[in-house]
């Protein structure tokens with residue numbers, strides 16, 4: 001049995017993960033429009049990962065005997081000045097996700113809700129990976145920003161990224 005506060009917070013995070021997918025779709029669309037199909041692929045895979053994260057919350061709520069409630073949300077950022085700007089927006093989004101996961105963990109800890117704490121452990125680890133992925137790419141892009149050949153090589157590299165839920169779970 002989860003408290004009203006905790007089950008509402010878990011439901012909110014599920015919706016925020018769906019919103020994250022939406023935010024990454026906007027970044028993918030920007031990259032597609034700039035003919036950077038590899039960067040676009042990277043963000044499309046990222047969006048799939050976020051939906052997978054949302055479904056983890058959906059299934060956890062269901063396993064605990066609660067029905068997920070699906071919310072609408074505001075439009076994500078659709079305006080980007082450059083590829084670098086899109087990646088910087090992504091990193092700050094992931095930092096916000098981390099902050100929210102930590103808040104959620106604090107509630108579970110306060111309530112000594114061990115099943116939820118165990119469930120959230122995966123997300124705490126995942127956020128380390130997420131921030132690191134974006135941080136690394138930002139540093140790479142900053143280094144090669146004015147070298148179009150290098151940018152095209154990175155674009156080609158990111159075109160090979162695929163969604164593998166097995167590796168995530």
Ligand SMILES: [Fe+2]
Pocket residue numbers: 017020049050053097
């Ligand atoms: Fe996520």
Ligand SMILES: [Fe+2]
Pocket residue numbers: 020050094097130
């Ligand atoms: Fe993420």
